[in-house]
Amino acid sequence: MKIGKEHNMSIELPELLYPYDALEPLIxxxxxxxxxxxxxxxxxxxxxxxxxxxxxxxxxxxxxxxxxxxxxxxxxxxxxxxxxxxxxxxxxxxxxSLRPRDQTDSGPRGKLAALIASRFGGYGGFTEAFKAAATSHFGSGWAWLVINRGALEIVTTSNADTPLAQDLVPLLVIDVWEHAYYLDYQERRAAYVAGIVDYLLNWDFAERNFDRLNNRFGAASPTLTVA
CATH class of the missing domain: 1.10.287.990 (Fe,Mn superoxide dismutase (SOD) domain)
Structure with a gap:
């Protein structure tokens, strides 16, 4: 399954949207x-x-x-x-949430970019906060950029926990289970996280998730605010 309806995934192993070697040398x-x-x-x-x-x-x-x-x-x-x-x-x-490094991606745009700038003091502030959350999360889990009741937040979940269980709208995620990085980085989680945040984040995917929130509510869309 190629993820077109990202929030209605069926029970099957999805095909990746890129070859296995497309994220090298970072993954x-x-x-x-x-x-x-x-x-x-x-x-x-x-x-x-x-x-x-x-x-x-x-x-x-x-x-x-x-x-x-x-x-x-x-x-x-x-x-x-x-x-x-x-x-x-x-x-x-x-x-x-990942894209090949050689694909053109201009980063967040429009209202999402404005929210990131307001919430984190600029894109650089966001990248540092996202790296810190993913790197410092204790044990296995996930680091997410989410919308929480109209506010943009970075959160982490442990083990299998997911924003679906917390009424959050996920935009992007980094997997910080050891199997995501140990073959390439051993214990150096920070290096793996930096590679993703600096070069591999798929902001087109984040934009689609963000737009889906607005489309879901239409004129009654909740006001997006600074957390």
């Missing part, structure tokens, strides 16, 4: 083959098996992520569904 083809072809595939296969013969067997991946939350399900089976579905969804979002 190697070896890492992408292992990360996408083994780790991500593992989550997809697991959640497919877990939801078989359940009420959400034919649902989108997003609905499967939200199903245990909405039903306050805390048993081990429901937790396993959430963890694997959320990891599959987060990974799909991560692949789309």
């Amino acid at each position: 190697s083809s070896t890492t992408l083959k292992t990360h996408h072809g083994k780790h991500h595939r593992g989550y997809v296969d697991k959640v497919s098996a877990l939801v078989r013969n359940t009420p959400v067997a034919d649902s989108s991946l997003e609905k499967i992520v939200q199903w245990p939350i909405r039903h306050a399900a805390t048993d081990k089976a429901a937790v396993a569904v959430f963890n694997n579905a959320a990891q599959a969804w987060n990974h799909s979002f991560y692949w789309n």
Whole structure:
């Protein structure tokens, strides 16, 4: 599946929108083959098996992520569904948050650029804050640029947790599980994070997510403010 409807992902391993070697030298083809072809595939296969013969067997991946939350399900089976579905969804979002370094990307534009400048004191302030959040997050998890009740924020989530569980609108994400970078950088997470933030962020994807928020509400769109 090529992610066209990013927030309605089905239960299948998505094709990457670029070759495995497209992010080199910052992320190697070896890492992408292992990360996408083994780790991500593992989550997809697991959640497919877990939801078989359940009420959400034919649902989108997003609905499967939200199903245990909405039903306050805390048993081990429901937790396993959430963890694997959320990891599959987060990974799909991560692949789309990246772009090959040689592709032209002018950074954030328009209203999103203005919000970033207002919130972080400029694009440089944003990049430093995003790097700091991703690098300092304890243990495995994710660093996100999100809209939270109309405010632009950088947040981190641990393990499989996801903005879908917190009523946040994600714009971009960096995966900081060790399997995302250890083959290339060993313990040097900061170097991996810097490479993504400085060269690989897909601002076209962020813009589409940002525009979807406005389109969702139309004239009743919530006022976007400085956090």
